[in-house]
Amino acid sequence: MDQAVTRSLFPEPETNCSLCARLTQLRTSLQQTEPDWHNAPVPTFGDRSGRLLIVGLAPGLRGANRTGRPFTGDYAGDLLYATLNRFDFTDGTYAANPADGLSLIDCAITNAVRCVPPQNKPTPDEIHHCRSFLRQTLDAMPRLSILLALGRIAHESILRALDLKPKAYPFGHAVRHDLPYRTLTLFDSYHCSRYNTNTGKLTEDMFNKVFNDIRDSLK
Ligand code: SF4
DSSP: OOSOOOOOSSOOOOTTOOSSHHHHHHHHHHHHHOTTSOOSOOOOEEOTTOSEEEEESSOOTTTHHHHSSTTOSSHHHHHHHHHHHHTTOEESOOOSSGGGOOEESSEEEEESSOSOOGGGOOOHHHHHHHHHHHHHHHHTOTTOOEEEEESHHHHHHHHHHTTOOGGGSOOOTTOEEEOSSTTOEEEEEOOOOHHHHHTTSSOHHHHHHHHHHHHHHHO
16 A cells, blocks of 8 residues: 555454455456555544444445555545535545645544456445444444435445435435434435536535534434
């Protein structure tokens, strides 16, 4: 690895977790071609006593898979961390590097799938396999009250991790769902990927609105 990765305070899969054969194969191959990259399950980052958990899809190849910290090192992270800073969820300056000293306040970030998938597309089986780690992350946050799903896959995996039926809680940008589990509230947003912002599916204003709603809800 080219950057120091802070030890996670959350329950995590083993760094050589092999529950997903295809993802294990990709990681192993990347360890040969890119030996300085993280190339392992990307641990949850942030404040275990936080009230907000943000759940993305999976590590980006040259983002979190390279640096070892969720959303760090690619465009999606630039937008996410700038927004977190705007809404006072950060301490320090994001510099696209796990050694930048950034910490999160009242908030943590994880992914529905911890290992980088080919073409950024995990299979249903891979999402299912990694859901046990998502559930452990939820259970490890005693003050958790708000979940933010970045995209439909994260949304559905959160619901299934809580034994709830996705059909009863349809995904929609800026939609809020009050869940019958630990009085949790689930907010949805389109994923803050470069593709979504380039195509206008997600604008900065739309993303800000979701965080504004979350801030109001945390008051
Ligand atoms: S995606 Fe999750 S379950 Fe699959 S190999 Fe990686 S850590 Fe294990």
